[in-house]
Amino acid sequence: MKYVDEYRNKRLIDKVAREIRSVADKGRFYNIMEVCGTHTMNIFRFGLRDLLPSNIRLMSGPGCPVCVTPNEFIDKAIWLGGLKGVIIATFGDMFRVPGSYSSLEKEKAAGCDVRMVYSSMDALDIARKNPEREVVFLGVGFETTSPTVAQSILAARKDEIGNFSVLSGHKTMPEALRSLVRGSRLNIGGFLLPGHVSVIIGKRPYEFLSKSYKKRCVIAGFEPLDILEAILMLITQKRPAIEIQYTRVTGKSGNPIARRAMEKVFDKKASLWRGIGKIKDSGLVIKDNFSDFDAEKRFSPKIKRPKENKGCICGDVLQGVKTPLDCGLFGKACNPENPVGSCMVSTEGTCAAYYKYRGKGNG
Amino acid sequence: MGKEKILLSHGSGGKLMHNLIDTLFLKELGNEISRKKNDSAVINIGNKKIAFTTDSYVVNPIFFPGGDIGSLAIHGTVNDLAVCGARPLYISLGMIIEEGLDMDILKRITASIKAASKRSGIKVVTGDMKVVEKGSCDKIFINSSGIGELYYRGLSTDNIKAGDAIIINGGIGEHAISVLSKREGIRFSSAVKSDSAPLSALITKILKASGKVRLMRDPTRGGVATTLNEIVKDGKFGVSIDEKSIPVKRGVREACELLGFDPLYLACEGRVLIVVAKEDAKKVVNVMKKDALGRDARIIGRIIKEHKARVCLNTSLGGRRIVDMLSGEQLPRIC
Amino acid sequence: MCLGIPMKVVKIDGDEGVVEAGGLRKRANLSLTKGLRIGDYVLLHAGFAIEKLKDKEARKTLQVLRDMHI
Numbered sequence: 191m192k193y194v195d196e197y198r199n200k201r202l203i204d205k206v207a208r209e210i211r212s213v214a215d216k217g218r219f220y221n222i223m224e225v226c227g228t229h230t231m232n233i234f235r236f237g238l239r240d241l242l243p244s245n246i247r248l249m250s251g252p253g254c255p256v257c258v259t260p261n262e263f264i265d266k267a268i269w270l271g272g273l274k275g276v277i278i279a280t281f282g283d284m285f286r287v288p289g290s291y292s293s294l295e296k297e298k299a300a301g302c303d304v305r306m307v308y309s310s311m312d313a314l315d316i317a318r319k320n321p322e323r324e325v326v327f328l329g330v331g332f333e334t335t336s337p338t339v340a341q342s343i344l345a346a347r348k349d350e351i352g353n354f355s356v357l358s359g360h361k362t363m364p365e366a367l368r369s370l371v372r373g374s375r376l377n378i379g380g381f382l383l384p385g386h387v388s389v390i391i392g393k394r395p396y397e398f399l400s401k402s403y404k405k406r407c408v409i410a411g412f413e414p415l416d417i418l419e420a421i422l423m424l425i426t427q428k429r430p431a432i433e434i435q436y437t438r439v440t441g442k443s444g445n446p447i448a449r450r451a452m453e454k455v456f457d458k459k460a461s462l463w464r465g466i467g468k469i470k471d472s473g474l475v476i477k478d479n480f481s482d483f484d485a486e487k488r489f490s491p492k493i494k495r496p497k498e499n500k501g502c503i504c505g506d507v508l509q510g511v512k513t514p515l516d517c518g519l520f521g522k523a524c525n526p527e528n529p530v531g532s533c534m535v536s537t538e539g540t541c542a543a544y545y546k547y548r549g550k551g552n553g
Numbered sequence: 554m555g556k557e558k559i560l561l562s563h564g565s566g567g568k569l570m571h572n573l574i575d576t577l578f579l580k581e582l583g584n585e586i587s588r589k590k591n592d593s594a595v596i597n598i599g600n601k602k603i604a605f606t607t608d609s610y611v612v613n614p615i616f617f618p619g620g621d622i623g624s625l626a627i628h629g630t631v632n633d634l635a636v637c638g639a640r641p642l643y644i645s646l647g648m649i650i651e652e653g654l655d656m657d658i659l660k661r662i663t664a665s666i667k668a669a670s671k672r673s674g675i676k677v678v679t680g681d682m683k684v685v686e687k688g689s690c691d692k693i694f695i696n697s698s699g700i701g702e703l704y705y706r707g708l709s710t711d712n713i714k715a716g717d718a719i720i721i722n723g724g725i726g727e728h729a730i731s732v733l734s735k736r737e738g739i740r741f742s743s744a745v746k747s748d749s750a751p752l753s754a755l756i757t758k759i760l761k762a763s764g765k766v767r768l769m770r771d772p773t774r775g776g777v778a779t780t781l782n783e784i785v786k787d788g789k790f791g792v793s794i795d796e797k798s799i800p801v802k803r804g805v806r807e808a809c810e811l812l813g814f815d816p817l818y819l820a821c822e823g824r825v826l827i828v829v830a831k832e833d834a835k836k837v838v839n840v841m842k843k844d845a846l847g848r849d850a851r852i853i854g855r856i857i858k859e860h861k862a863r864v865c866l867n868t869s870l871g872g873r874r875i876v877d878m879l880s881g882e883q884l885p886r887i888c
Numbered sequence: 889m890c891l892g893i894p895m896k897v898v899k900i901d902g903d904e905g906v907v908e909a910g911g912l913r914k915r916a917n918l919s920l921t922k923g924l925r926i927g928d929y930v931l932l933h934a935g936f937a938i939e940k941l942k943d944k945e946a947r948k949t950l951q952v953l954r955d956m957h958i
Contacts, residue, residue, distance in 0.1 A: 191807060191909055193894035193929060193941055202953050203870050209956060227888060228891060235815075237872015255888055281934070282884030286562075299558040307738050308812075308885055309935025311917055331934075334890035335887065338936040341919055386890040389931065389939045412892075414870055419953065438946035439892075439931050439939045448920045448938060526880035527568050537813065538888050547874040741914040807910035810893045811932070887891055887934045
């Protein structure tokens with residue numbers, strides 16, 4: 191695959207790994223957070239930790255949309271799915287995520303019409319084909335995904351598709367990082383910033399990290415060579431700055447068309463992050479002039495008080511304060527078949543990655 | 554517990570299914586034969602050893618690139634017999650048909666069953682059909698049971714030794730991707746064809762070439778990862794596999810990148826994993842390569858003393874990771 | 889957090905198009921990227937082309953690493 195295989199070239203990867211080992215100062219620890227869940231997954235999938243010296247510590251961050259979606263969102267989706275005539279359309283990612291009392295997978299077995307889609311446009315197609323039904327699309331994801339969902343809402347308006355709406359659980363990354371560095375209980379020296387979010391927003395929204403908080407940052411791609419090169423850039427960065435490693439798709443200013451679509455449809459609002467709490471301006475809600483397409487406003491979901499799972503330390507894991515191995519539930523009460531927290535259910539969740547690739551945490 | 558319902562994940566071939574089988578079916582119905590959990594049961598009738606197996610086919614869509622539900626129902630059952638060292642002989646077919654199915658579709662499926670039976674050298678000797686109301690099943694479901702005569706004894710996890718080689722006869726995940734490419738909501742076009750095929754002739758050649766084959770398994774639901782985990786489940790050994798030696802064809806790889814899948818968990822319907830003594834491994838691979846169904850045969854790993862009950866993958870970049878059993882069917886994801 | 893894979897544009901029809909990788913073809917929405925041409929590579933996420941790949945930059949990255957002397 192072009193633009194993939196080149197970045198999995200073992201010879202080059204070995205070379206960069208050697209360089210990392212030779213330039214890393216043996217007398218110090220490098221605490222690096224990979225913000226994005228896809229980075230976490232690929233670091234495990236390719237066994238990249240084995241290539242790094244032991245004084246480079248990688249911590250997983252809050253960049254997994256499934257993991258940070260609160261129970262409340264799933265509870266609402268389930269409530270909506272229980273309405274007569276409603277079809278819930280969702281990315282596969284959300285299907286098994288437990289809410290306070292159930293999951294979409296379980297509700298489907300109980301009769302709820304849940305359809306998995308690859309794109310929000312596919313959900314719109316379902317609405318077109320089923321004019322007598324109501325299609326509610328579950329909008330989750332960060333800035334990479336929210337413009338695509340915005341486009342679907344704009345298309346629905348243009349084509350006058352009245353039976354399509356979105357339950358928006360979209361979140362934004364820079365605000366989460368701000369809250370993380372502000373309240374940081376852990377010493378993080380540098381960040382691998384999410385390449386695909388940055389494709390949309392560019393580098394400017396992260397500048398506070400280097401300017402106000404003196405954090406070193408590199409916007410990184412997702413292939414093994416990208417990740418290692420970004421680590422090398424990070425540990426050799428002279429002064430705190432936001433550098434871009436993933437230059438083949440990420441420009442300084444991002445994708446303006448995508449941002450415009452986002453701004454047209456969504457407003458920023460405070461949002462609840464699982465395990466982390468409410469973060470100012472970190473959520474995207476559908477603007478009032480698109481309220482016909484806002485499932486929240488159209489159906490006003492009435493849910494029982496959401497319940498968070500006791501003993502689950504997902505919140506600390508998402509903030510890089512603890513690892514799954516510190517959790518009493520990990521691998522015992524909480525496993526991929528019976529996930530307690532969403533970091534276990536999301537394939538890119540830190541707990542799932544630890545469980546899947548390290549073997550129940552013993553490896 | 555009283556409200557617990559069966560989920561699709563219970564049927565995905567992963568851990569949920571294994572737990573259900575152990576805690577319900579084997580607990581209530583288990584005996585010394587079924588508890589061995591082999592692809593076929595081996596039973597004694599008179600002084601003959603007979604392999605006996607059953608499987609149900611509910612594939613959606615019923616026609617997919619490289620096959621259909623009819624040929625699949627024959628190949629699947631033939632392969633379950635063949636990997637136990639049996640010569641497949643007779644098959645029964647039970648069809649559950651949805652009211653309103655086009656007669657032409659049923660004719661096409663029957664023609665496909667006929668061709669697959671001929672190719673596999675088996676006879677369909679008995680059958681049953683039921684028609685159910687529209688909506689009670691999806692077009693057509695087929696159950697097939699088969700019996701075969703055991704000609705090679707001693708295929709068992711008990712015979713595995715550290716150092717044994719693990720061989721596969723071709724690329725992984727082609728069946729799963731060909732079926733997925735036609736699924737509603739995912740749909741893409743691709744040149745990938747299902748690998749569905751009868752393996753009995755190939756397996757006969759393998760067993761003729763080596764008397765030191767320890768075990769064979771066909772990696773269907775749950776894929777190679779799940780099957781290898783099952784092989785070492787009893788905890789005496791571990792498995793080490795090398796990512797770069799595992800054949801993943803063009804098209805399968807791209808589909809996996811697109812949907813966020815790991816090919817190690819994708820179902821195959823014409824693949825066999827062979828555990829054989831190290832000294833015979835090359836010989837077996839050479840024999841396999843001469844057969845059309847074994848052209849891409851290669852050694853993908855070995856049985857090890859360490860990492861008991863675990864499957865370890867050496868990544869193509871020199872790292873290492875554990876490959877667990879599938880927990881629920883892989884879902885297309887965007888994250 | 890977001891899977892994105894590079895695929896080649898093989899058909900453009902207004903905001904819709906077809907992208908390809910390894911013989912796999914999929915319909916894609918192209919409305920978030922401007923000025924695409926057949927043969928361009930795009931990053932596909934959730935059915936949308938979210939950006940065009942810059943070949944010059946891609947080659948530059950690799951060249952820097954190849955030239956690195958250790």
